[in-house]
Amino acid sequence: MKVIVIGTGFVGLTHAAVCSEYGHEVYAYDIDRERIAAYQTGQRQEIERYVNEPELAAIVQERLARSLFFCNELAPIIEGVEVIFLCVPTPAGLDGATDLSSYLAAVSVLAPLLAQRRDAGRVVIVNKSTVPVGTARSLAQILQEYQVPNVGVASNPEFLPEGDAVEKSRRPDRVLIGADDQQDFQLLRLLYSQFVHHVRIRYIETTPETAEASKYVANSLLFTAISFWNGVAARLAETDEKIRLDELRMAVTADSRISPWGSYVSNGAGGSCFGKDIQSLIRQLRTGGQQTPLLDSVYAINEEQKTYLLERAEQQGISFQGKTVALVGLAFKQRTNDIRDASSLALIEALLQRGVSAIRTYDPMALNNARRMFTPEKNPLYSKISYHESAQEALQGSHAVCISTDWQEFRGLSRTIRQTVSPPYVILDGRRMLPDAAELVRAGYDYVAVGSVYLQAQEQKAEEQ
Template structure:
């Protein structure tokens, strides 16, 4: 089939690459010429400047120029297309509602060109963006307004998790397709033929509105589950010294009905989706006069969780941040990515600067370059206090405290490096419980403060 993917970010580029791998002829389209130029090289170093996903550049190298093509010129690629996947950004407005500017503008550009196409075959406009429920009608109206003929609209939400996106796209747990007409379902069945009747993949056909709702309910449920562990389980471990959070987790998740995923307590969940999607659902439900107390609590717990170790350091470990040099390890919102959208580290850095630290030594194995943009001193003069390092060991040299803010494997069992590099008095703030043998450090007078445990500091 001939497919166009509009928007070559994390979702679009993975969708385009994996569809091209399955033998479709795929045209990946973006308004950002620098991205299209980089992807067109087929080179990992160029591709990963924009999207870093394990396995992705290998597929692009294999299929580029054969079944995968990149373009900024929609007009030249539109003829003969069976489906267009819209993978556009849908960020939050200040009031939590979804900003549909990119979505609308791309839909308008597509509609203008589709209205003039010569080939009048059925074409489906498929939203993979996470959009408020009923946005599919907006898409339909934009097409109608421009006089597009013989088209259908569909919702096919994306569930990928960054860092494992390629594997998930190759074998998703589910494919959700919402259409109004059987002929559109048929087109999408051909797109996803390899997933239909697969024993481990649920292929769900429903209305477009249900498909849109599935995405919001799924994401907010995941965040609520994470917030439950952080807001309840972790707190018991932090307040009662004989409650062991790791055993608590094992005991609770031994029940098949309770997921292990999300039960690992942390300094909050970041990433481009959780925060904005829950804010959007709160906004949507309020407009329907539905109580949003539960979702608001999930959101608030998660946001405060990102920084509360800094408060605990002051209140429970009696640590004074003023004029101290503090290392922040793990800047991306999780391991295996350079994406810092809504990362906990952003809140941590801001909180530390607010407490008057003299310097922050920052390190991430993949995200240092992203961090330099995120913490551009032209946005906030205090960001000048951030120095970047090429290894965790170098970053902690000369510091009086460190904060582990992501789950990069190299921070696990980091105690030896700490011991060899910095001497007590020293405070370790562990947002991911990455140092299981902390007792040894504590016995040598290091202070240790982790999510889910009481503070362990020398008397």
């Protein structure tokens, strides 16, 4: 089948690449010319500058110019297309409602071209972007206004998590299609023929509204699990050192009805989806006359969680003013270079507000994205941020370290800390990454982790007594 993918970020590039693996002729289009030029080189480094996902660059290299083509013009590729995916950003607007400006901009370029095409075959336009309930129906209306002939619309939300984008596109938990017309269901069954009768993958056909709603409900439920563990279980364990959170988690999730997903307590969930999708759902419910106390709390708990470790340290009399702080982990989770809505961003702002003298950062993948975000032109205080090639380098000369991402390499950070910095020193562990924290405390370091009581350096305690 001839397929066009509009928007080539995490979702669009992955989807285009995996569709090309299944024998479709895929044209991936983006307004960002530099991005398209980078993909066209076929060079791993160039591709990963934009989307860094395991195996993705290899598929692009393999399929490039055979069944996968990149372009920044839609007109030359429109004839004969059967399925068009919209994979453009749908961020939160200032009021929390979904900002559909990129989506509508893409539609306004696409619709006149479709209205003028010579080919009379059926074409279905598919929302893969996460869009509010009712967007597919509004799209059908727009297409009607442009008098596009023989066109259908469908909703096919994407559920992939970053870091596993290729794996979850090749083997999703479900493929969800919302449409009204049997011709459109049929076109998408052909496109996804590898999944239609799969023994493990659920292939679900429903209304566009149900598909759109499912994406928001799924993300908000996952987000709720995280805020429950952070806001209830972790807080409880912070009240009594005899509550051991890791064992509590094992005990609770041993029940097959309770998922372990979400139980990994943290200094807040980040990423491009949870925050903006829950805000959008809140807006959609309120517009429909509903109250949203649960979702409001889920969001608020998570926002507070991002910088809560700093407050816990301050409650123990620690001040960050004039201090040098190492921040290790900038990505919103391990195995990605994405820093959108990462807790590290909130930590940087909170540390600058507290008057730190320097923030020394390290991340195995996300340094360049952070460099691009924190330019001194945006805020002169950002010149206090420096970027380092290892955790050890970032720790040098620091008075405290914040661990903000669950990179596995941070499990060995205790040794680096002991070799690089001497007490008095504060360790803020947002991901419970240090299995041997007790030894650090015995060696004179203060340790505060999500889900554990504050552990004051033992030598310091002795001096005080």
